[in-house]
Amino acid sequence: xxxxxxxxxxxxxxxxxxxxxxxxxxxxxxxxxxxxxxxxxxxxxxxxxxxxxxxxxxxxxxxxxxxxxxxxxxxxxxxxxxxxxxxxxxxxxxxxxxxxxxxxxxxxxxxxxx
Amino acid sequence: xxxxxxxxxxxxxxxxxxxxxxxxxxxxxxxxxxxxxxxxxxxxxxxxxxxxxxxxxxxxxxxxxxxxxxxxxxxxxxxxxxxxxxxxxxxxxxxxxxxxxxxxxxxxxxxx
Numbered sequence: 001x002x003x004x005x006x007x008x009x010x011x012x013x014x015x016x017x018x019x020x021x022x023x024x025x026x027x028x029x030x031x032x033x034x035x036x037x038x039x040x041x042x043x044x045x046x047x048x049x050x051x052x053x054x055x056x057x058x059x060x061x062x063x064x065x066x067x068x069x070x071x072x073x074x075x076x077x078x079x080x081x082x083x084x085x086x087x088x089x090x091x092x093x094x095x096x097x098x099x100x101x102x103x104x105x106x107x108x109x110x111x112x113x114x
Numbered sequence: 115x116x117x118x119x120x121x122x123x124x125x126x127x128x129x130x131x132x133x134x135x136x137x138x139x140x141x142x143x144x145x146x147x148x149x150x151x152x153x154x155x156x157x158x159x160x161x162x163x164x165x166x167x168x169x170x171x172x173x174x175x176x177x178x179x180x181x182x183x184x185x186x187x188x189x190x191x192x193x194x195x196x197x198x199x200x201x202x203x204x205x206x207x208x209x210x211x212x213x214x215x216x217x218x219x220x221x222x223x224x225x226x
Contacts, residue, residue, distance in 0.1 A: 003157075033213055042118075042200050043158070045213030056213050090158065098207060100148065100214065105158040 004093050004106035012112045013081050021076045021109045025093030029102075031055075032074040034066060035090040037108070043090055049074055050097045078111075086113045116141045118203050120217035127191050128225050135186040135220050137175075137201030146207075147184040148214070149175055150200040158200070161186075171195070196224045 005024045013019050025032050031050040035043035048056035049068035063079045072093075078085055088110050094103040117140040127133055139145065149161040162170045164177045164184060175186045184201060201217040 035213070035216075040218070042120075042202075042216030042218050043214075045215065048213055058213060098204075100146070100160070100163065100204060103160065107157055 004091055004104050006089075006091050006106040006109050008109060009107070010110045010112075012114060014114050015081055015083060017081050017113075019078050019081060019111060021078075021089050021091075021111070023074045023076070023091030023093075023106060025072050025074070025091075026104055029093035029095055029104075030072055031094045031097055032068055032072065033092045033094075033103070034074070034076045035092065036060075037088040037090055038084075039087070046076070048097075055097055081113045083113050086111060116145065116203055116205075116212065116215050118201050118215050118217035120199075120201055120220050122220045123218070124221045124223070126223040126225060129193055130190050133186075133188045133191045133195065133222065133224075135199050135201075135222065137184045137186065137217060139182050139184060139201070139203050141182075141203060141205075144179070144206050145203045146205070147175070147177060148202045148204070149173070149184075149186050150202055150216070152198040152200070154197070161199070191224045193224045193226060196222060198222075 007022045033048040034046040037043045045058035047066045052068045066076045068074045088108040090108045091106040092103050119138045147164045151161045152158045173188045198219050200219045202214045
């Protein structure tokens with residue numbers, strides 16, 4: 001198993017555009033969480049999905065949305081991009097909803113908004 | 115609101131010296147606390163959690179509820195300990211509603 005995979009690894013967008021980031025969890029993991037990590041800061045929680053349902057949401061505007069598919073992969077969508085959305089977006093998967101001890105992070109997608 | 119504070123952005127110690135990475139938290143209740151580590155060019159990974167009370171790679175962390183602290187310690191630093199360390203908190207019993215709350219991280223450099 002390659003672990004949690006994310007695509008793309010890097011991308012550049014301009015203000016106002018839309019972006020979709022993708023995450024494939026470890027096989028057997030049913031929970032996917034998304035985090036935003038701005039340079040110099042720790043990761044900040046955006047969403048958690050478990051069994052295809054949203055189970056948690058951080059303090060992010062409605063421009064941020066996500067979904068989880070039947071195969072447990074997930075997409076994070078950000079509309080109307082702002083310069084401040086430039087960050088590393090991390091995906092993490094775990095076996096269960098509160099399974100922090102089994103949570104593994106992906107390598108991240110680095111988004112630059114110009 | 116829950117908050118995690120890591121007061122040191124950068125900590126530099128010599129090989130063989132003791133290491134203490136500070137973490138203070140704010141939470142009304144008894145949270146679960148974790149230390150995560152990110153080595154150069156590697157993924158963020160769980161180092162230890164307070165519930166398991168274990169020592170990983172020589173590191174230990176003691177939860178002090180009175181001082182709301184969860185400092186990470188190692189008696190003798192090794193060069194391979196150089197990394198970014200994040201303290202994190204979750205509500206008791208886990209649960210996804212608030213996810214993990216991370217501190218800003220401390221960059222630990224072990225000098226030879």
